[in-house]
Amino acid sequence: MMKEYGDEPFIRFVREKQVMGRNWDIRKGSVWPDGEEMLFAEREVIKKRLWLWMPDSFSKLSEELALVKYPDQNCPDLIYTDPTTTVIVSFTKMQMEAGRETEACDSMERQIRDAYGEESVQGTEIVYAGEMEIPCLISVTPALDAAVYNRMFFFSLEHNVYLGVCNCLEQSDWKELFAQMVASIRAASQ
Numbered sequence: 001m002m003k004e005y006g007d008e009p010f011i012r013f014v015r016e017k018q019v020m021g022r023n024w025d026i027r028k029g030s031v032w033p034d035g036e037e038m039l040f041a042e043r044e045v046i047k048k049r050l051w052l053w054m055p056d057s058f059s060k061l062s063e064e065l066a067l068v069k070y071p072d073q074n075c076p077d078l079i080y081t082d083p084t085t086t087v088i089v090s091f092t093k094m095q096m097e098a099g100r101e102t103e104a105c106d107s108m109e110r111q112i113r114d115a116y117g118e119e120s121v122q123g124t125e126i127v128y129a130g131e132m133e134i135p136c137l138i139s140v141t142p143a144l145d146a147a148v149y150n151r152m153f154f155f156s157l158e159h160n161v162y163l164g165v166c167n168c169l170e171q172s173d174w175k176e177l178f179a180q181m182v183a184s185i186r187a188a189s190q
Contacts, residue, residue, distance in 0.1 A: 026053050026180045033087075033173040042184065045078065045091065049157060053184035054089060058082055076165070087168045089181070094163055098156035104163065105135035105154050112139050127153065129185040136182060140170050151178040157187055 022032045026040035038055040045052050061069070061079040069085070070076070076090035096104055105124060113121055122138040137152040147170040155162055164185075166178035 024176060026177060026184070031177060033177055040181075042186070045080070046157070049188045050091075051184075051186040052089075053181055054080060055082065058087075058089065061085065061088075076163075087172070087174055088166070090165045092163045092165075094154075094161045096161040098159045098161060101133075101154035101156060101161055102135050104161050105137050105152070108152060108154075108163070109137050112137070112141065116141050127179065127182045129155075129183050132185065132187065134182055134185065136179075146170070149175060151175070151182065153182045153185075155185065155187070 023029055024031055030037045030039055032038070038057060040053045040055050042051050043054045043058075044050075045054075058080045061081045065085060066075055066079055069079075069088075076092045078091040080089045081087060094104060109121055109124065116139070120139050120141055122140060124138070125136050127134045127136050132155060135154050137150075139150045139152070140147050141150060142148070148167050149170045149172065151166045153164045153166075155164065164182070166174070166181060168174040168178075
């Protein structure tokens, strides 16, 4: 064990308090996931139909990178990511009619439990975004060299159910921010 000198314990204490005291509300200025400053704003995700608060630095993932990240046929319809491509927000139109969001969530939960085991599912919850009730499924699944945290959410838009997925590395600070992002969803009048 290394010996600490002088003000080192005090400096470490001050730095820890600064991190704890930072803003974590995406609608009230900069937030600091994983030590990086980010500004969020409401962004149009699906033209004239769906808006969501997302970091300014997120952009659409190129088709080439999407094929690398999702080599099978399960590539989402729309993918937004941070510059490192380790934090993803994606959307997929499901072959399911509107009003069946809870059924879609339950089905996805069974599929994940079957594929990755009981311990992979961390729970479900309902998030309220305005008047929308959005079922969410939270899971941790294996990737090539790390565990991935997934917040899947199901909502209706124009007579169809959509699957949204926010994911990051399991040890990341994004988990609470994802919950706020889902709660920020605003859809055009149905």
